[in-house]
Amino acid sequence: MERVLETKNLCLGYNKVIYKEITTFADRGEIVAVVGPNGIGKSTLLKSISGIQSFRSGEILIDGKEISSYSHNRLAEKVSFVPSQSPRARNLSLFDMVSSGCYNRTNWLGQVGSNEMEFIYHTLERVGLTDFAGRDSSRLSDGEFQRATIARALVQESKIIFLDEPTAFLDIENKLTITRLLKEIAHEEARCVIFSTHDLQLAIKHCDRIWIMGRDSFSHGNPQDLIEKGAFDTMFKDSPLKFDRNLYTFV
Amino acid sequence: MKVKTGYIREYSVISAALGLLILLNLILGSVIIPPRDIFASLAGLSDLSFVNEILWDFRIPKAITALLAGVALSVCGLQMQTLFKNPLADPFILGISSGAGLGVALFVMGFSAFGISLSGSFALNLGVAASAWVGAFGVTLLILLVSSRLRDNTSLLIFGIMLGSVASALITLLQYFSSSSSLKAFVVWTMGSFSGLTSAQIWIMSMLIVPGLILSVYNIKELNILLQGEAYAKSLGVNLEHTRRRILVATTLLAGSVTAFCGPIGFIGIAVPHIARMFFRNADHKVLIPATALLGAAIMVFTDTVAQLPGQSGVIPINTVSALIGVPIILIIILKSKFI
Numbered sequence: 001m002e003r004v005l006e007t008k009n010l011c012l013g014y015n016k017v018i019y020k021e022i023t024t025f026a027d028r029g030e031i032v033a034v035v036g037p038n039g040i041g042k043s044t045l046l047k048s049i050s051g052i053q054s055f056r057s058g059e060i061l062i063d064g065k066e067i068s069s070y071s072h073n074r075l076a077e078k079v080s081f082v083p084s085q086s087p088r089a090r091n092l093s094l095f096d097m098v099s100s101g102c103y104n105r106t107n108w109l110g111q112v113g114s115n116e117m118e119f120i121y122h123t124l125e126r127v128g129l130t131d132f133a134g135r136d137s138s139r140l141s142d143g144e145f146q147r148a149t150i151a152r153a154l155v156q157e158s159k160i161i162f163l164d165e166p167t168a169f170l171d172i173e174n175k176l177t178i179t180r181l182l183k184e185i186a187h188e189e190a191r192c193v194i195f196s197t198h199d200l201q202l203a204i205k206h207c208d209r210i211w212i213m214g215r216d217s218f219s220h221g222n223p224q225d226l227i228e229k230g231a232f233d234t235m236f237k238d239s240p241l242k243f244d245r246n247l248y249t250f251v
Numbered sequence: 252m253k254v255k256t257g258y259i260r261e262y263s264v265i266s267a268a269l270g271l272l273i274l275l276n277l278i279l280g281s282v283i284i285p286p287r288d289i290f291a292s293l294a295g296l297s298d299l300s301f302v303n304e305i306l307w308d309f310r311i312p313k314a315i316t317a318l319l320a321g322v323a324l325s326v327c328g329l330q331m332q333t334l335f336k337n338p339l340a341d342p343f344i345l346g347i348s349s350g351a352g353l354g355v356a357l358f359v360m361g362f363s364a365f366g367i368s369l370s371g372s373f374a375l376n377l378g379v380a381a382s383a384w385v386g387a388f389g390v391t392l393l394i395l396l397v398s399s400r401l402r403d404n405t406s407l408l409i410f411g412i413m414l415g416s417v418a419s420a421l422i423t424l425l426q427y428f429s430s431s432s433s434l435k436a437f438v439v440w441t442m443g444s445f446s447g448l449t450s451a452q453i454w455i456m457s458m459l460i461v462p463g464l465i466l467s468v469y470n471i472k473e474l475n476i477l478l479q480g481e482a483y484a485k486s487l488g489v490n491l492e493h494t495r496r497r498i499l500v501a502t503t504l505l506a507g508s509v510t511a512f513c514g515p516i517g518f519i520g521i522a523v524p525h526i527a528r529m530f531f532r533n534a535d536h537k538v539l540i541p542a543t544a545l546l547g548a549a550i551m552v553f554t555d556t557v558a559q560l561p562g563q564s565g566v567i568p569i570n571t572v573s574a575l576i577g578v579p580i581i582l583i584i585i586l587k588s589k590f591i
Contacts, residue, residue, distance in 0.1 A: 083480060089534050092479075110476075110537070
């Protein structure tokens with residue numbers, strides 16, 4: 001297993017500490033879910049380890065190298081990020097939207113080379129949007145648009161893909177489709193997919209590893225071990241909610 | 252479904268319309284010159300000296316100025332709208348016209364305060380242009396200095412608007428203390444005009460606008476990414492600070508120069524990018540930049556033609572016409588589209 005991401009005593013925040021002491025890792029070919037209560041700092045964690053936001057202290061190693069040692073372009077080759085709610089640009093065709101992932105490989109006008117075209121169409125097929133290439137991306141349904149943002153990240157060809165709540169606002173069918181797609185991407189293309197979610201059942205069922213941002217402490221491991229250790233109970237400490245080991249959810 | 256990439260037909264239609272509008276612009280004015288005489292004069296075959304004089308000394312320079320101004324303001328407005336993801340952004344949103352206005356106000360009213368009268372119109376014109384440009388550039392410089400300390404483009408927008416308000420306040424203060432004649436000179440500048448530019452001035456103006464346009468074309472790649480949000484742009488490896496700076500410099504070269512020579516011309520910079528989007532239904536700046544440039548030129552030449560319509564009895568200020576043409580267009584856009 002290739003260790004693509006590692007954090008050591010990572011402390012999140014800018015002026016004030018949001019969350020501290022995150023020491024964890026993720027391997028190539030793994031799908032990892034980040035769970036925790038609202039406002040605990042899941043987005044901040046994802047943005048910090050993808051280099052979009054600065055952090056207070058600690059270390060982030062991407063492919064064994066300190067994140068700050070990468071230039072803008074080099075980091076984009078390793079890491080891609082799918083924001084929780086990407087703005088929709090009116091009249092931007094789906095093809096143009098997805099091909100923007102090639103940013104670092106296009107010419108000065110941003111034109112996509114003919115060798116990339118096939119790859120982009122192949123990626124659209126992978127996420128099930130083949131027939132939509134010429135459509136206005138802003139008019140896609142929420143589920144289709146989310147798949148488009150994933151295609152955009154795939155086109156970037158990075159080893160690690162971070163997604164901030166990719167299944168929020170989606171119905172149960174789309175939630176499942178997206179989660180399965182992410183799992184396929186991780187396992188079949190040997191990438192590392194890390195996403196935040198509130199859907200524990202799907203996370204436990206489909207993910208290789210879960211990072212739990214509890215109220216007091218951070219824990220990580222594979223879902224079954226975490227259940228046995230009772231790690232999920234740290235999520236909503238001091239609340240009447242209890243984790244049900246059979247239903248994989250809080251009751 | 253195939254992705255549409257070529258727009259040759261659309262571009263040729265707009266270019267043809269632009270050609271006709273320029274011809275109309277040359278025909279109309281205090282004296283109507285028949286197209287026959289215009290073509291003869293353009294070919295150097297006309298012996299009507301008054302036609303040659305009117306055409307070459309007045310109407311052609313004015314048409315060129317209007318064309319340059321239209322191209323510059325529209326291309327600039329498009330970049331501001333994309334950078335700030337705000338459909339109401341215009342070339343002057345960052346306070347460039349207020350900065351230019353402050354420069355002109357200081358020049359026009361400052362001189363009169365020292366008892367120096369500015370009678371020579373050439374010196375006055377060039378002085379106004381230079382001080383306006385210095386004012387516009389000063390504002391941009393201030394924004395560039397703080398831009399690296401600003402978190403995102405929204406903070407940049409707020410900073411620019413505040414800077415503009417300070418400049419406007421200072422202008423009001425100057426107006427309060429200035430004589431009526433210098434006040435009039437300032438107010439006339441704010442009305443906007445394409446006439447009276449010497450060929451030397453037109454050269455200077457194009458020397459500033461052409462690099463601005465080249466830089467704008469160079470901005471296309473990043474503008475297209477900015478459409479999809481700053482967080483995504485950052486994750487793609489776009490250097491947001493450099494991009495912001497490049498767009499700002501292009502804006503100053505384009506809008507600052509037009510404002511310096513023609514005054515603050517409103518509405519075109521907001522309206523034209525929307526018209527281009529309606530026409531082409533494509534968000535790609537590779538399509539939109541040439542489209543706004545052509546449409547901007549055509550609409551500005553048309554605006555100038557309308558301003559000349561009173562014929563013998565004078566000229567309507569450009570800003571009056573551009574508002575009368577621009578506002579309905581903006582309203583139609585708002586009414587016709589669910590979201591911009």
